[in-house]
Amino acid sequence: MGAQKQTALVTGASSGIGRETAIRLAARGFQVIAAARRMDRLNELVDQVEGITPKQVDLSQPADTEAFCSFLSDRSKPVSVLINNAGYSIRGALEDVSMEAIKRLFEVNLFALMRVIQACLPGMRKLRKGTVVNLSSIAGKFSFPGSGVYAAAKYAVEGISDALRLELSPFGIRVVAIRPGPIATEFNEVATELTGDLMARTDPDYKPIYQTAGAEMGKMFAGLSLPGPELIADLILKAVFSDDPKAVYSAGPLSEDFLGKRGNLDDDAFHSFMLEKFGLMGLQI
Numbered sequence: 196m197g198a199q200k201q202t203a204l205v206t207g208a209s210s211g212i213g214r215e216t217a218i219r220l221a222a223r224g225f226q227v228i229a230a231a232r233r234m235d236r237l238n239e240l241v242d243q244v245e246g247i248t249p250k251q252v253d254l255s256q257p258a259d260t261e262a263f264c265s266f267l268s269d270r271s272k273p274v275s276v277l278i279n280n281a282g283y284s285i286r287g288a289l290e291d292v293s294m295e296a297i298k299r300l301f302e303v304n305l306f307a308l309m310r311v312i313q314a315c316l317p318g319m320r321k322l323r324k325g326t327v328v329n330l331s332s333i334a335g336k337f338s339f340p341g342s343g344v345y346a347a348a349k350y351a352v353e354g355i356s357d358a359l360r361l362e363l364s365p366f367g368i369r370v371v372a373i374r375p376g377p378i379a380t381e382f383n384e385v386a387t388e389l390t391g392d393l394m395a396r397t398d399p400d401y402k403p404i405y406q407t408a409g410a411e412m413g414k415m416f417a418g419l420s421l422p423g424p425e426l427i428a429d430l431i432l433k434a435v436f437s438d439d440p441k442a443v444y445s446a447g448p449l450s451e452d453f454l455g456k457r458g459n460l461d462d463d464a465f466h467s468f469m470l471e472k473f474g475l476m477g478l479q480i
């Protein structure tokens with residue numbers, strides 16, 4: 196049985212959406228390469244589920260990503276399903292985010308994603324089939340105030356996904372972008388920890404902006420119960436097992452409201468909608 200198994204790769208499989216996706220793919224008969232930094236978490240997964248191959252990689256380090264990609268290229272069995280899921284967010288107006296933090300985020304959320312796709316494509320082309328699933332976000336289509344750096348990387352994920360979908364269609368390789376709204380995983384905690392005390396370090400000019408937008412964001416989330424990562428993992432599986440997957444799947448709170456407005460309004464009208472939504476309309480400092 197093992198010899199016939201197809202191989203799937205899930206980056207960021209140590210928690211949240213990636214972990215749930217790895218479990219589901221293994222249950223559906225894939226040998227799953229589960230990649231992340233935290234080996235203890237990956238080993239737990241190995242103990243719980245059959246069909247997981249753990250692989251440690253720090254995708255913020257280009258040399259580590261390269262070594263990981265060499266491991267992928269050297270394997271005799273190609274990866275036929277690639278779930279590019281590893282990612283994180285940092286918050287803050289552009290002036291409050293260091294270039295070092297911006298580059299690190301782009302390294303993980305964008306450059307490593309592109310490099311891993313490059314490493315997997317020769318095998319998929321040989322098979323003349325395969326599925327690449329890229330985790331975007333609702334922030335891949337519009338930006339909240341204070342999330343420009345994260346959104347910029349996700350916009351880029353959408354851009355490369357759109358091009359790849361065209362380039363790879365003649366080989367029978369499908370490319371899907373997933374746009375979750377807020378989901379209950381470690382994502383929020385990680386963003387809070389990496390961002391640190393924004394109010395303590397920002398210029399006084401920005402304080403009313405953070406306060407106003409933060410209060411409106413708080414109202415938006417009040418009473419919302421965030422779905423768990425299973426919602427998105429099920430969506431990913433639906434795409435992988437579809438004969439004709441959609442280009443994009445969205446789910447989760449806020450996704451219909453905001454993506455609907457983004458689709459229906461022109462750029463200026465959407466800007467006004469966002470100013471209103473975050474209490475910034477008419478705010479002068």
Ligand SMILES: NC(=O)c1ccc[n+]([C@@H]2O[C@H](COP(=O)([O-])OP(=O)(O)OC[C@H]3O[C@@H](n4cnc5c(N)ncnc54)[C@H](OP(=O)(O)O)[C@@H]3O)[C@@H](O)[C@H]2O)c1
Binds near residue numbers: 211252253382
């Ligand atoms: N949760 C949400 O609200 C939400 C909404 C929209 C989109 N998304 C997207 O969904 C994806 C998964 O997020 P999640 O919600 O499941 O968050 P999560 O629970 O924090 O999982 C993130 C995963 O990425 C891995 N990762 C982070 N930095 C890494 C690095 N330097 N090298 C290798 N792996 C790294 C983490 O593993 P290690 O820490 O072990 O390395 C972890 O397995 C992300 O791309 C995120 O942008 C999430």
